[in-house]
Amino acid sequence: MRYYPVFLDLEAKTVVIVGGGAEAAQKLRLMAKTPARIVVVTPFAGRELSAGIDSAGACLIPREFDADDLYGASLVFACGLNDADERQVHAAATERNIPVNVVDRQDRCSFLTPSIVERGSLTIAIGTEGAAPVLGQGIKAQLEAMLPPSVGSLVEKASGLRPRVARSLAKGSPRREFWRSFFFGRLRASFERDAGAGFERAVDEALSGSQGVASGSVSLVGAGPGDPDLLTLKAQRRLQDADVIVYDRLVGPGILDYARRDAERIDVGKTPGQLSVSQARINKILEHHARAGRKVVRLKGGDPYVFGHGGEEQAALVKAGIPVEVVPGITAAVGCAASIRLPLTWRGENRSITMLTGTAGDGAADHDWTALAKPGAAFSIYMGVRQAGHIQRRLLAAGIARDTPVVVVENGTRENQKTATGSIATLTRTLALGGIRGPAVIYVGLDPARSDVLAARIEVEAETADLERIAS
Ligand SMILES: C[S@@+](CC[C@H](N)C(=O)[O-])C[C@H]1O[C@@H](n2cnc3c(N)ncnc32)[C@H](O)[C@@H]1O
Numbered sequence: 327m328r329y330y331p332v333f334l335d336l337e338a339k340t341v342v343i344v345g346g347g348a349e350a351a352q353k354l355r356l357m358a359k360t361p362a363r364i365v366v367v368t369p370f371a372g373r374e375l376s377a378g379i380d381s382a383g384a385c386l387i388p389r390e391f392d393a394d395d396l397y398g399a400s401l402v403f404a405c406g407l408n409d410a411d412e413r414q415v416h417a418a419a420t421e422r423n424i425p426v427n428v429v430d431r432q433d434r435c436s437f438l439t440p441s442i443v444e445r446g447s448l449t450i451a452i453g454t455e456g457a458a459p460v461l462g463q464g465i466k467a468q469l470e471a472m473l474p475p476s477v478g479s480l481v482e483k484a485s486g487l488r489p490r491v492a493r494s495l496a497k498g499s500p501r502r503e504f505w506r507s508f509f510f511g512r513l514r515a516s517f518e519r520d521a522g523a524g525f526e527r528a529v530d531e532a533l534s535g536s537q538g539v540a541s542g543s544v545s546l547v548g549a550g551p552g553d554p555d556l557l558t559l560k561a562q563r564r565l566q567d568a569d570v571i572v573y574d575r576l577v578g579p580g581i582l583d584y585a586r587r588d589a590e591r592i593d594v595g596k597t598p599g600q601l602s603v604s605q606a607r608i609n610k611i612l613e614h615h616a617r618a619g620r621k622v623v624r625l626k627g628g629d630p631y632v633f634g635h636g637g638e639e640q641a642a643l644v645k646a647g648i649p650v651e652v653v654p655g656i657t658a659a660v661g662c663a664a665s666i667r668l669p670l671t672w673r674g675e676n677r678s679i680t681m682l683t684g685t686a687g688d689g690a691a692d693h694d695w696t697a698l699a700k701p702g703a704a705f706s707i708y709m710g711v712r713q714a715g716h717i718q719r720r721l722l723a724a725g726i727a728r729d730t731p732v733v734v735v736e737n738g739t740r741e742n743q744k745t746a747t748g749s750i751a752t753l754t755r756t757l758a759l760g761g762i763r764g765p766a767v768i769y770v771g772l773d774p775a776r777s778d779v780l781a782a783r784i785e786v787e788a789e790t791a792d793l794e795r796i797a798s
Pocket residue numbers: 551552576626627628629630631632633634656657658659662707708709710735736737738739740764765766767
């Protein structure tokens with residue numbers, strides 16, 4: 327380790343930035359986060375730098391650099407200068423023992439600037455000794471994703487709470503347990519749900535011993551339609567924190583890889599037509615683990631509130647007095663449309679899009695078929711493959727135009743994604759010819775030509791059909 331990381335106190339210190347242009351503006355932005363007095367020396371402050379100087383309340387010396395400009399400085403940056411000017415700044419700083427950084431000239435730097443992740447008073451600095459800044463930035467992006475913005479406020483709360491914790495809890499394990507819960511456990515979960523009165527109450531309870539810091543909670547988490555990249559950051563965090571994950575069949579492969587290796591995984595997958603774990607039993611499993619003080623993630627395909635029994639599980643947990651939160655996910659109709667680049671609304675054509683289920687209980691769901699059959703109506707059907715014949719008959723009987731377009735996406739956003747297109751008159755044939763068995767979303771009333779992907783494929787299919795006709 328040639329470069330040793332330290333955190334400098336810049337309160338009442340002076341930082342000098344020599345040079346104009348974008349690089350100087352960038353250093354100014356960085357330094358403006360500190361309480362340092364900032365001096366910029368340049369005869370040519372561009373628009374961006376001038377605006378930065380104004381908003382940071384920095385002082386501009388509008389002329390060429392002079393060694394005396396470094397009087398009282400604690401740090402010096404040289405940005406975008408020519409070789410001779412860089413040498414001059416570097417020599418003047420070195421002579422005065424002031425740490426200096428000449429941008430993009432490591433041989434003229436006595437310190438390097440790290441990539442920084444900042445959450446209030448939590449600061450993480452990442453350095454690669456100048457060897458791999460892109461790696462440093464990549465790691466920074468990963469840390470940014472891991473650390474919710476609320477971590478900063480949590481650290482500030484911790485700092486205010488320290489004396490009270492010291493008064494209320496014995497040294498050693500009780501305090502350690504409290505802080506573990508505060509940063510990683512129930513108190514943290516409570517803070518993320520409600521940083522106000524709810525959190526204060528939870529802290530009071532933990533400090534007075536009326537509530538064990540280890541009591542559990544349940545997060546109802548939407549896993550999206552399958553592609554793990556479509557998980558939200560919050561969903562990833564909840565998976566990383568979970569002690570127990572109770573998951574469905576429709577949770578895509580690769581998503582559980584985000585969980586801790588030692589987390590317990592419970593498959594309650596529901597496969598249509600097969601014996602599965604009842605809803606009452608799932609509610610009991612969630613309650614049991616939360617009562618045992620575990621952080622439980624109830625992981626569901628798509629969004630928990632869209633045809634996902636999220637509401638029922640939430641009600642059961644609330645009734646049982648278990649803390650519960652909901653982390654939304656991308657629902658299948660939205661994710662599948664994006665994966666084939668099919669816009670769901672189109673100005674002047676459809677101003678609404680309905681999400682409906684084709685199945686209710688073990689049979690077909692009933693709907694207002696007359697409304698759905700109206701010209702301009704657009705809807706997406708979940709769990710509709712087995713009921714396609716019924717849906718087709720009802721819509722035709724209600725007077726829907728026979729050539730109303732149908733687009734089907736099976737296993738959307740996954741590696742085995744399949745699509746099929748047709749019309750309402752050919753719905754069952756389209757599904758059979760396309761070998762569609764589900765899970766699939768059936769879109770009715772959306773023109774496939776809105777999707778460049780589908781339009782190109784339909785054109786190729788039409789040409790192939792023409793060639794086959796000519797050949798025969
Ligand atoms: C019980 S519902 C769950 C819906 C889920 N909560 C959501 O918001 O997407 C299951 C139905 O969602 C649809 N579905 C879920 N994932 C899908 C995917 N990757 N591709 C196509 N359809 C999907 C299918 O219609 C499937 O039968």
